[in-house]
Amino acid sequence: MEVNSWVLWQFDVLILLMVLVCAVVALQLRDLVASAISFGAYSFFMCLLWTLMLAVDVAFTEAAVGAGVSTVLFLGTALHIRRRAKD
Amino acid sequence: MKVIAALFSIVLGVVLLVAANDLPIWGDPESPVSVHLSSYFIEHSVEQTSVPNFVTAVLADYRGYDTMFETAVIFCAGITVMTILRRSHRLRKKNVPPRPVREGQDIIICSAARLIVPMMQLFALYVLAHGHHSPGGGFQGGVIFGASFILLALAYDLKTVLSRLKEKTMMLVSGLGVLVYAGIGVLCLFLGGNFLDYSRLASILQVTEIEARSHGILGVEVGVALTVTCIMLSLYADLASGGEMDEGL
Amino acid sequence: MADFIQALLGHYNNWAFILLLMIGFYAMIAKNNLIKKVIGMSIFQTAIILFYVSMAVKKNSTIPILDHGHGAVEHAIDVAAYASPLPHVLMLTAIVVGVATLGVALAIIQKIHRTYDTIEEDEIMEIIAQ
Numbered sequence: 001m002e003v004n005s006w007v008l009w010q011f012d013v014l015i016l017l018m019v020l021v022c023a024v025v026a027l028q029l030r031d032l033v034a035s036a037i038s039f040g041a042y043s044f045f046m047c048l049l050w051t052l053m054l055a056v057d058v059a060f061t062e063a064a065v066g067a068g069v070s071t072v073l074f075l076g077t078a079l080h081i082r083r084r085a086k087d
Numbered sequence: 088m089k090v091i092a093a094l095f096s097i098v099l100g101v102v103l104l105v106a107a108n109d110l111p112i113w114g115d116p117e118s119p120v121s122v123h124l125s126s127y128f129i130e131h132s133v134e135q136t137s138v139p140n141f142v143t144a145v146l147a148d149y150r151g152y153d154t155m156f157e158t159a160v161i162f163c164a165g166i167t168v169m170t171i172l173r174r175s176h177r178l179r180k181k182n183v184p185p186r187p188v189r190e191g192q193d194i195i196i197c198s199a200a201r202l203i204v205p206m207m208q209l210f211a212l213y214v215l216a217h218g219h220h221s222p223g224g225g226f227q228g229g230v231i232f233g234a235s236f237i238l239l240a241l242a243y244d245l246k247t248v249l250s251r252l253k254e255k256t257m258m259l260v261s262g263l264g265v266l267v268y269a270g271i272g273v274l275c276l277f278l279g280g281n282f283l284d285y286s287r288l289a290s291i292l293q294v295t296e297i298e299a300r301s302h303g304i305l306g307v308e309v310g311v312a313l314t315v316t317c318i319m320l321s322l323y324a325d326l327a328s329g330g331e332m333d334e335g336l
Numbered sequence: 337m338a339d340f341i342q343a344l345l346g347h348y349n350n351w352a353f354i355l356l357l358m359i360g361f362y363a364m365i366a367k368n369n370l371i372k373k374v375i376g377m378s379i380f381q382t383a384i385i386l387f388y389v390s391m392a393v394k395k396n397s398t399i400p401i402l403d404h405g406h407g408a409v410e411h412a413i414d415v416a417a418y419a420s421p422l423p424h425v426l427m428l429t430a431i432v433v434g435v436a437t438l439g440v441a442l443a444i445i446q447k448i449h450r451t452y453d454t455i456e457e458d459e460i461m462e463i464i465a466q
Contacts, residue, residue, distance in 0.1 A: 007114070016352040023356060023379050027363050032371055039375055046382055054419040055389045056222040056399045057142040058427050060214075064230040065435045069319055070378070072237055073435075076327030077442040078371065081449040085369035086456050092366035096358040103357065107350040114395040116416045121394055125420035129400070130413050139402040141421035142428065150425060157429045164436030168443040221401065226432050315432070322439040329446060 012052055019045045030085050032078035040071035136300040138219045146224065147304040151283040154307070155268050158314050162265050165258070165318035172330030192243060200242035207235035215312050219301060225308035229315025236320045245328055254324070254332065257317045264314030268307045275303075283307075349390045356383035370448065370455040374441050381434050385427045392423040400424065 022042035029035045043066030050059040111118035132144040146154055215228030240248040272283040280287035285303025286296040294302065324332055356379055363376025400421040402413070445455055452460050 023359050053389050053393050054399045055424045060222045060227050061431045080329050087368045089366045096362040100358040103354045114393050116394040120391045121420045125422045126415040129415050129418050141400040142424050145425045161436045168439050171443040
């Protein structure tokens with residue numbers, strides 16, 4: 001791994017894996033509320049990844065918007081409609 | 088359907104994987120992204136605007152026109168959600184599933200929210216005002232400020248928040264935000280410059296032209312923050328109450 | 337061979353964004369639940385943002401905020417020492433517009449639920465066909 005020795009690639013790979021896992025889990029869960037929470041976790045890991053990629057402004061926005069407000073909006077909608085999804 | 092979708096996404100993935108081999112190596116300082124315009128912004132934005140945060144300088148000054156219409160997009164989204172969902176109590180259909188009833192208020196959550204909300208609002212103002220020197224700016228500050236109201240609505244009730252910040256006030260303030268942004272642009276126009284050319288504000292603010300650009304950025308960020316705050320709260324209020332504005336989550 | 341492996345490993349960020357893009361695309365087409373479709377759309381969007389942000393990284397650089405940036409700058413600024421700010425600006429606007437479109441999408445979903453009393457795509461299709 002000489003190519004990326006200037007970055008902590010162990011963290012990078014770990015967070016990338018967590019992002020992928022959270023994305024799949026958010027799509028596979030049948031409970032929409034759990035799905036929304038998992039999507040919030042996905043956004044937060046994405047925010048960590050962008051901090052690692054030196055995009056602090058983007059990461060800050062994602063932490064406030066993606067992990068904060070989007071999750072609440074998803075929760076608000078999920079509690080208003082039938083909570084169980086078929087797939 | 089699922090097979091076709093899987094086939095499509097695999098084809099997409101393979102095409103992108105082949106194309107991605109031609110991308111520059113990750114972190115290459117000579118990649119096309121980093122050499123043309125970006126280097127100009129890094130070299131000249133401080134001497135031209137005296138804003139050390141390049142992102143803020145580009146966002147609100149060099150690309151100010153773009154950001155203005157983005158604020159307008161957020162405003163339009165707030166109005167659209169309201170138009171789609173808003174209705175009064177009496178029109179509610181009978182077959183809507185019963186909402187989980189909230190009995191009383193949890194004293195721990197309410198006390199914690201009472202402590203946290205002022206801190207959040209102070210932090211939001213700090214993020215807004217210190218966006219020139221640290222990560223932050225109008226969008227982040229506005230979202231955090233809106234989130235403080237959302238926290239209040241989650242801990243107490245939507246009615247508690249809406250009695251402090253009326254829906255009408257909310258929409259008026261969000262429109263005012265866009266107006267502040269566009270108004271600063273038009274003011275520059277009247278002072279003999281181009282639209283959103285903040286250096287013309289120097290004659291009003293009694294500072295040098297470079298500092299005037301810095302202050303102009305702060306002015307438009309305040310406009311952005313006003314719009315974003317109110318639209319975030321409005322989105323939450325509409326979506327969480329199904330457009331009835333009676334109860335929160 | 338070693339060069340090839342190193343070139344592949346040097347692109348592992350691209351794999352991640354391609355995989356996320358595929359996940360999001362698959363969810364947008366194949367998922368039956370409308371909220372799942374919207375989550376898929378958000379994943380697709382974040383994948384594109386990830387691509388832009390990873391393009392802006394420079395080797396051995398720091399965040400795009402100037403050190404000691406008050407007043408006049410005496411020393412020359414080393415461009416290679418700061419990550420490119422332009423992709424960050426574009427993606428910042430994309431995120432905020434993304435939450436606005438997300439709000440509109442969820443509002444439309446609630447309206448669909450009010451009209452058809454379901455948000456499953458096949459059930460809505462059955463009701464329309466009647």
